[in-house]
Amino acid sequence: xxxxxxxxxxxxxxxxxxxxxxxxxxxxxxxxxxxxxxxxxxxxxxxxxxxxxxxxxxxxxxxxxxxxxxxxxxxxxxxxxxxxxxxxxxxxxxxxxxxxxxxxxxxxxxxxxxxxxxxxxxxxxxxxxxxxxxxxxxxxxxxxxxxxxxxxxxxxxxxxxxxxxxxxxxxxxxxxxxxxxxxxxxxxxxxxxxxxxxxxxxxxxxxxxxxxxxxxxxxxxxxxxxxxxxxxxxxxxx
Amino acid sequence: xxxxxxxxxxxxxxxxxxxxxxxxxxxxxxxxxxxxxxxxxxxxxxxxxxxxxxxxxxxxxxxxxxxxxxxxxxxxxxxxxxxxxxxxxxxxxxxxxxxxxxxxxxxxxxxxxxxxxxxxxxxxxxxxxxxxxxxxxxxxxxxxxxxxxxxxxxxxxxxxxxxxxxxxxxxxxxxxxxxxxxxxxxxxxxxxxxxxxxxxxxxxxxxxxxxxxxxxxxxxxxxxxxxxxxxxxxxxxxxxxxxxxxxxxxxxxxxxxxxxxxxxxxxxxxxxxxxxxxxxxxx
Amino acid sequence: xxxxxxxxxxxxxxxxxxxxxxxxxxxxxxxxxxxxxxxxxxxxxxxxxxxxxxxxxxxxxxxxxxxxxxxxxxxxxxxxxxxxxxxxxxxxxxxxxxxxxxxxxxxxxxxxxxxxxxxxxxxxxxxxxxxxxxxxxxxxxxxxxxxxxxxxxxxxxxxxxxxxxxxxxxxxxxxxxxxxxxxxxxxxxxxxxxxxxxxxxxxxxxxxxxxxxxxxxxxxxxxxxxxxxxxxxxxx
Numbered sequence: 001x002x003x004x005x006x007x008x009x010x011x012x013x014x015x016x017x018x019x020x021x022x023x024x025x026x027x028x029x030x031x032x033x034x035x036x037x038x039x040x041x042x043x044x045x046x047x048x049x050x051x052x053x054x055x056x057x058x059x060x061x062x063x064x065x066x067x068x069x070x071x072x073x074x075x076x077x078x079x080x081x082x083x084x085x086x087x088x089x090x091x092x093x094x095x096x097x098x099x100x101x102x103x104x105x106x107x108x109x110x111x112x113x114x115x116x117x118x119x120x121x122x123x124x125x126x127x128x129x130x131x132x133x134x135x136x137x138x139x140x141x142x143x144x145x146x147x148x149x150x151x152x153x154x155x156x157x158x159x160x161x162x163x164x165x166x167x168x169x170x171x172x173x174x175x176x177x178x179x180x181x182x183x184x185x186x187x188x189x190x191x192x193x194x195x196x197x198x199x200x201x202x203x204x205x206x207x208x209x210x211x212x213x214x215x216x217x218x219x220x221x222x223x224x225x226x227x228x229x230x231x232x233x234x235x236x237x238x
Numbered sequence: 239x240x241x242x243x244x245x246x247x248x249x250x251x252x253x254x255x256x257x258x259x260x261x262x263x264x265x266x267x268x269x270x271x272x273x274x275x276x277x278x279x280x281x282x283x284x285x286x287x288x289x290x291x292x293x294x295x296x297x298x299x300x301x302x303x304x305x306x307x308x309x310x311x312x313x314x315x316x317x318x319x320x321x322x323x324x325x326x327x328x329x330x331x332x333x334x335x336x337x338x339x340x341x342x343x344x345x346x347x348x349x350x351x352x353x354x355x356x357x358x359x360x361x362x363x364x365x366x367x368x369x370x371x372x373x374x375x376x377x378x379x380x381x382x383x384x385x386x387x388x389x390x391x392x393x394x395x396x397x398x399x400x401x402x403x404x405x406x407x408x409x410x411x412x413x414x415x416x417x418x419x420x421x422x423x424x425x426x427x428x429x430x431x432x433x434x435x436x437x438x439x440x441x442x443x444x445x446x447x448x449x450x451x452x453x454x455x456x457x458x459x460x461x462x463x464x465x466x467x468x469x470x471x472x473x474x475x476x477x478x479x480x481x482x483x484x485x486x487x488x489x490x491x492x493x494x495x496x497x498x499x500x501x502x503x504x505x506x507x508x509x510x511x512x513x514x515x516x517x518x519x520x521x
Numbered sequence: 522x523x524x525x526x527x528x529x530x531x532x533x534x535x536x537x538x539x540x541x542x543x544x545x546x547x548x549x550x551x552x553x554x555x556x557x558x559x560x561x562x563x564x565x566x567x568x569x570x571x572x573x574x575x576x577x578x579x580x581x582x583x584x585x586x587x588x589x590x591x592x593x594x595x596x597x598x599x600x601x602x603x604x605x606x607x608x609x610x611x612x613x614x615x616x617x618x619x620x621x622x623x624x625x626x627x628x629x630x631x632x633x634x635x636x637x638x639x640x641x642x643x644x645x646x647x648x649x650x651x652x653x654x655x656x657x658x659x660x661x662x663x664x665x666x667x668x669x670x671x672x673x674x675x676x677x678x679x680x681x682x683x684x685x686x687x688x689x690x691x692x693x694x695x696x697x698x699x700x701x702x703x704x705x706x707x708x709x710x711x712x713x714x715x716x717x718x719x720x721x722x723x724x725x726x727x728x729x730x731x732x733x734x735x736x737x738x739x740x741x742x743x744x745x746x747x748x749x750x751x752x753x754x755x756x757x
Contacts, residue, residue, distance in 0.1 A: 087319035087480045095482065097320055098274055098305060132575055133599035136592070137661075138615040147611075151601045179274075179305035182287075197427035198283055199434075199452035 007202050011209035026214055029187040032100055032174070033167035036107035040163055043108075044115025045156065049145035051116065052123035066120075069113035075172030081106040082176050098179040103187070106173040111163040118159040123148045154226060161219065168215060272301035273487045276313075276321035278391060279425045281470075282306035284350070284445025284514055289507045294494055300487050308425070310389035316340055316473070319480025322488040324473040325495075328391035332471045341473035342485070345496050348504050348515045349469045352395060354460035355430070355447060356381070356439035362417075364439065369463040373403040377415040382438035383408070386429050387421030395468065396441045402465070430456075443468060448509040470515075472496070495519075524551050526589040526669050526700055527572055532581035534567055534724075541567040542724045545581075549669065549702060554695045556715035556732075557704040563721040565704035569593070569671050572702060589700075590619060592662035593671040596678070598654040600646035605638060608646050609661055616665045632664035636690060652683025659690055663699075670694060672703040676710065688714060708748075712736050 014022055051062065083089050085097040085105075096102050126148040127134075134144040149156055171189035178185030180194065188211045195204040281287070282304060291302045305312075305321065309328045316324045317340045324341065326332060327350075335341045354372055356364060362379035364372035376383055385408070386393045400408045408419045420438065422429055426446040433440035434454030442450075447458070460466075472492045477485040494500045501517035508514070527549040534542040542564045549555065549572065557565045570576045573593050574584075600608045609632060613625040620628060633639045636656040641649060649657060655675055662670055672691075676684040691714060695701055705711055711718055711732070718735040720728035728735065736748070 087482050089318075092319070092480075092482065098303065129597070130599045130601075132570070133593075133595055135575060136573060136595075137612050138618075143615075147601060150603075153602065179303075179307075181274075181303045181305055184303055197279065197425045198446075199427045199431050199450045201431075201452060 003202060003205070007205035008209060010202060010206035011213070014206055014210055015213065022210070024183070025186055025188055025191055026210070028100065028185075029168055029189070029211070030214070032103045032187060033107060033164055035104045036111060036167050037160055037164045039104070039108040040111040040115050040167075041160055044112045044163070045119050045149055046146075047112070048116040048119025048121075049123050049149055050142060051120045052127065052148075053141035053145045063120075066113055066117050070117055072110060072113065073172060074110055074170040075176065077106050077110045078173035078176030081109065081173070085177065097177065098181060098185060100178070100185055102177040103174045103185060106177045107167040107170065110170060110173055111167050114163050114166055115159055118162065119149065119156070122152050122155050122159070126152055157222065157226070161222065164218075165215065168211070270301060271299055271487065272303055273322040273484050273491060274303050274305060274320070275323045275325055275491070276305050276307065276311075276315040277325040278309050278312060278327065279306045279427075280390075280392060280443045280446050281325065281327070283427065283449055284443070285449060285509065286445070286504070286507055286515060290495075290500075290503055293503045294491060294500070297494060297499065298490055300490060302491060308388050309391040309394070316475050319475060319483055322475055322484045323491055324475065325470065326391060326473075327468050327470045328394050329469050329471060331391075331394070332473060336473060340476055340479060342476050342489075344471045344473050345492060345519065347470045347472050347495055347519055348501075348517045349467045350515045351444050351461065352392070352441055352466040352468055353444050353447060353458045354439055354441050355433065355456045356459045357437040357455045358457045359455070360459055362439065365459045367460070367462045369399050369460055369466055370403045372460045373399055373405070376439050377403070377405060377408070377417050379417055382418040382420060382433075382436055384429050384433040384436070384438045384440045385419065385421045386426060387423045388425070390425075391468070392426060392441065392443060399441070399465065444512075445509065445514045448512065448514070469518075525549070526551055526585050528583045528585075529571065529578065530581050530583070532571060532578045534564075534571060534576055534578070536567065540724055542571065545571075545724075545726055547572075547719065547726065547729070549700060551668070551700050552698065552716075553700055553702075554691075554714055554716045555702045556711035556718050557702065557721060558706065558708060558711055558718060559704075559721035561706070562723075564724040565721055566596075566673055567724075568721065569673050569702065569704055573671050589668035590665060591669045591671065592665055592667040594655070594658045594662055594673070594675050596674045598658040600654065600657065603646060604643050605633070605646050605649070605657060606642040608657070609633065609664065612661045613664060619665055628664050632660040635663060635693075636660040637686075650683070652679050652686060655679060655683070655687055656690065659687070659694075663694065667699060669700045669702070672701065674704055674706065677706070684710075 051059075051066070081102065082097065084091050085094065085102050086092055087097070123145045127144065130148060130151070131144060134147060139147060169189065171193050174185070174187055175190050175193065178187070178190065180186050180190040186194075188207060192204045192207045192211070195201075195207065287304055291304070295301055305315065307315070309326050309331065312321070312324060312326050313331055313335055315321045316335065324332070324335070325347070332341075332344050336344050354364060354369065356362070362376045362381045364375050366372060385396055400406075405415065409421060418438075420432065422432055426442055427450065430440055430442060430446065430450050431452055432438070434452050434456050437455055439459075440456070472495055474485055474488045474492050475483045477483045495504075496519035501519055504515050504517045505513060525548050529545055529547045532542060532545045533540065545568065547568075557568060559565050567576065571578050571582060573591055574582070601611065603611065606629065609629045610625060613620050613629060630639070633642055636659055638653060638656055638660060641653065646654070646657065675691075676687050679687065688710065691701060691703070695714075703714070715732050717731050718728070719726060
């Protein structure tokens with residue numbers, strides 16, 4: 001218990017003093033995972049919406065595959081992306097291994113299945129009630145699916161927050177494709193891993209708390225926006 | 239157009255611009271002068287690089303980005319051409335690397351040393367200056383020994399010492415050798431963590447030990463044996479294999495680190511008043 | 522100006538293992554106000570969906586030339602999580618082939634005025650009361666100037682005053698020349714509004730008569746039995 005209390009105090013210290021390296025590391029974590037989430041949102045929301053309304057012989061298999069990909073270990077994604085981006089690999093000429101760009105790519109791949117699977121569920125559930133009316137109004141299947149995402153936009157926000165959480169908390173993928181290079185590709189999670197491996201457990205724990213605090217702040221901000229949107233609404237019981 | 243739609247479109251445009259700028263910044267750094275160096279975790283954790291690399295940058299204007307992994311992985315990165323220069327400490331593996339054509343040339347740079355740490359009470363009686371004798375005593379005792387077991391340079395050295403002590407396979411169960419051999423497949427820090435929490439003996443490089451904070455009851459018990467010296471080499475990755483390797487810049491680094499300036503910078507690095515690395519490029 | 526808008530000839534519909542409709546033949550003629558009556562599960566909703574084209578009729582469904590503009594109002598009105606105004610604008614955009622962009626704002630306003638919801642235009646659609654939501658659905662349907670309006674038990678969940686408002690609107694639409702097909706389990710409503718009554722039982726059309734004949738003293742033998750209460754639900 002003493003170690004936890006000590007770490008909590010260190011975490012507070014770290015945040016208050018806002019040392020330059022820490023700020024840079026936190027910023028990089030947010031930028032990499034945030035960008036990955038944006039890309040994953042684009043691909044995942046579209047893909048999930050499409051899967052909710054698509055009709056083709058392999059649909060069942062595709063859904064099984066999608067659900068399986070939810071359990072993709074981050075280190076496996078890292079390995080695959082590494083092999084692709086390596087100078088010995090097919091995309092070596094891009095020269096982006098060991099850069100934040102590679103990290104964004106890896107995290108996007110990791111997180112797209114999460115967004116797609118959850119978006120598909122939201123759309124499928126919504127279309128149970130809204131499918132016929134939207135069709136009646138003249139919306140084609142894909143458009144109806146996208147309108148459903150618009151309809152359930154707060155659920156979509158939650159989906160994206162989930163994806164962001166998965167991305168910012170992972171260490172396997174960014175470690176391998178980023179190389180944990182000081183000042184270039186070192187993020188919060190790889191720093192925590194490094195400090196742990198150096199034996200500085202209190203610092204590692206404190207950094208973990210800092211990471212949680214940053215994500216917590218983000219969630220509070222989103223919650224405030226959500227509440228202000230709903231403040232003027234009184235919902236009639238149906 | 240609805241005013242609402244206009245604002246939304248503006249917001250989307252701003253977001254896309256911001257994204258493009260961010261990505262552009264990331265791509266732009268590809269134009270900077272830098273090389274990628276694959277080295278080992280123990281070297282990075284010794285703290286040498288924040289001391290050495292800025293000096294090189296000042297002298298040459300070249301940034302060195304260090305990817306610190308185990309020796310095995312560092313050599314693999316080199317074989318793939320994903321690093322421009324290697325800086326590791328496993329002479330046999332390095333020479334093989336060059337012989338197979340992956341590296342241009344190997345040049346010795348410096349050495350540091352290994353020590354054996356263990357519980358201060360030293361139940362196995364390993365204390366002294368002889369690493370081989372110490373290992374024999376540990377094997378004969380009921381104590382525990384933690385090995386990295388990760389094909390790193392440190393692990394390779396450890397296996398050589400066991401062999402010299404007449405023990406081909408330390409992990410094999412043998413009535414004559416009742417000690418508990420734990421191989422963790424991990425880095426030096428985690429191995430020391432396991433050692434300190436289980437009062438075990440561990441072979442470690444001095445640098446990691448000096449920076450290690452979670453010591454528990456452990457202390458240095460065996461040091462000074464010349465066999466414990468750990469030789470470092472620098473290798474420029476062969477551009478013939480991978481044309482994208484920045485061989486000119488990498489060569490500049492290799493040349494600098496064995497030059498008088500590089501060597502004296504290495505010697506000047508101290509942890510707690512102790513010099514950690516001993517330059518020997520002119521051997 | 523064609524007189525038969527839609528025709529079903531011996532249509533059957535399987536929904537999974539259940540035969541929802543069998544041997545249904547029905548012609549919808551311009552200017553009619555058809556009430557579909559029958560117990561729950563008799564196939565009223567399926568018949569409406571078939572008429573609307575939401576289900577495939579295996580060729581049994583024939584549409585008049587040119588195809589009539591259709592709109593449908595469902596039992597539980599579905600609106601997106603937007604304001605009333607934006608919901609309406611979206612519906613008009615979806616129908617943009619028929620409603621030119623420049624006309625859309627004017628049409629939307631007109632539709633809200635028609636059903637008396639103009640003051641609610643900027644409220645989130647979800648906070649409207651049941652009756653208001655159904656009036657909105659009618660506005661949305663009316664805005665595209667349909668030839669044929671299909672309604673699935675539109676007043677089933679409404680209180681009496683809301684029901685009256687909706688019925689008044691429907692009669693107004695009929696007076697404008699819109700053809701209506703409406704399912705209801707309320708025989709009084711059928712008598713009040715419809716020109717023709719179609720009685721469905723277990724997926725088949727058992728009776729198809731003009732209202733007067735269905736309810737009147739000279740009613741058909743079968744109609745009389747039906748009205749006498751051979752069925753498990755009461756007259757309202």
